[in-house]
Amino acid sequence: MTFIALPVLTRLYSVQDFGEYGIALAVVSVLSTVANLRLDQALLIAEEQEKKSLIFEGSIFSLVLTLISGLVLSFIFRLDMVAAICSGVLANTLIQSLYNYKFAAHAEYFCAGLNIFRSLIVIAVQLSLPLLMSIALIDSYMISSVIMIIVGVLYILKHQLYQVSWEVFKNYKDFVYANTPHALLNSFSHNLPYYVVSHFIGVQAMGFYAIVERTLRVPINLISQTLRQFFIRLFKTTQTNKPALKSSVLLSVVSLPLFAIFFVVPESLYLWIFGKEWLGVSQYFQILALGYWAIFCNPPSSAYLVARRNSKVLFKLQIVELCIKFILFAVLYLLLSDKLYILLAVPVALIFYNFAILYVVWRSKV
Structure with missing residues (x-):
């Protein structure tokens, strides 16, 4: 809607x-x-x-x-x-x-x-x-x-x-002390481009980024608000990592063609949808679509770790992902004349983070 x-x-x-x-x-x-x-x-x-x-x-x-x-x-x-x-x-x-x-x-x-x-x-x-x-x-x-x-x-x-x-929350201290820092870092990392774009590119560019991010988040919100909860509930009693691995790979493969569409859609279609004021928005779609597809492998794999109450792994990976994003933002800002392309740091970091979680689940012994 x-x-x-x-x-x-x-x-x-x-x-x-x-x-x-x-x-x-x-x-x-x-x-x-x-x-x-x-x-x-x-x-x-x-x-x-x-x-x-x-x-x-x-x-x-x-x-x-x-x-x-x-x-x-x-x-x-x-x-x-x-x-x-x-x-x-x-x-x-x-x-x-x-x-x-x-x-x-x-x-x-x-x-x-x-x-x-x-x-x-x-x-x-x-x-x-x-x-x-x-x-x-x-x-x-x-x-x-x-x-x-x-x-x-x-x-x-x-x-x-x-x-x-x-008294009850004391029984779930791992959610407070492990899951909360991970969630905070994850959300900050995801929203970091908003602050970067508004500061280094401008509020006008922020409007472009916001509309693109809002569009691409439509399928992602579906899997984060529905499928992830489903997998947490499912993996609460699952003793093997195989279902999480199979579901993660399947979602990643299925989502790839969906995001590939943004590389063939002409600029004229975007202008017809959003209005002539949004000229140039296709570049934002292409840059972000590079990495957003990787998020689709996240719900089963991260849900498996949460259900097994092993969120501290997610926290550690999030720190590494945030460091990668900061470094790439700085390097691309210094090397590229067109500051729009500093957003390439977003898909690179997303691909690393989501597939790193999948790798951790694959290495899990249970």
């Missing part, structure tokens, strides 16, 4: 709007992964009597961290940007906890409906508000986030999907 709405959104909002929106989403993405200390992931393998306590504990952690982050960010961004970021973080963590709680109970249809609801709210607000008033993209995002928070809280209260407790 997000992808289908893009041709309309790119005509309702400016490239500058998408640039600011991209920066806001980058910060939201980083904070959302750690706001509840990854207790949403623990829901997938927790005992039934512990899940409601994890929802409560995760929500409190998320609220406290969001308030602290909002105070710090107020010295960096405008207040409307800070409000959009904080509401986005709270909405993401609340919806993800609810999603994982239901997914662990095999309520796949509910989870599908929840994803549809989330997308519908975002798209409906972004499409309708510009028809009624002059509004920035980040402001419409804030309004949609507040709506999701209200609906999510009401659902949890109505169905009593919480239990006041401060």
Whole structure:
């Protein structure tokens, strides 16, 4: 739904709007992964009597961290940007906890409906508000986030999907101390190009990068929000690494033709879809598509390590991947006159990281 709405959104909002929106989403993405200390992931393998306590504990952690982050960010961004970021973080963590709680109970249809609801709210607000008033993209995002928070809280209260407790999270300290640093590094590494592009290339280029990244993330969001949770639940009781290896290789091979399409699509098609203001966007698609296909091998292999409670391996690999990305950004910036091509650091780092995880699973003894 997000992808289908893009041709309309790119005509309702400016490239500058998408640039600011991209920066806001980058910060939201980083904070959302750690706001509840990854207790949403623990829901997938927790005992039934512990899940409601994890929802409560995760929500409190998320609220406290969001308030602290909002105070710090107020010295960096405008207040409307800070409000959009904080509401986005709270909405993401609340919806993800609810999603994982239901997914662990095999309520796949509910989870599908929840994803549809989330997308519908975002798209409906972004499409309708510009028809009624002059509004920035980040402001419409804030309004949609507040709506999701209200609906999510009401659902949890109505169905009593919480239990006041401060003890259960101690049983999942590995998610807090190992999975959280990995998730933070992973999110920071993924969103690092936003900061690099805005600083070294410009906000105009940030708008291009944001729209491309948003488009390519459509299939990736599917596998990260659905397949990864499925594999974590599946590998909780699996004693061999063979299913993870087979699934990773299969997903990687199947996804390759999908991303190869972006190398043959003419510029005129992009302009027809997004509008004439987006001339040159095809280069961004080609650069990022080089490495985004590699992410498809990640869900089974990383899920296997999470289910086996071995997230410390992911953390170590993420450090190496981030170092590679930093070095490549610096080298390409110094060597290339066209600064756009510093983004080549993104696909190179993605290919290394995702296939390194696959290699670790392959070397695993169980």
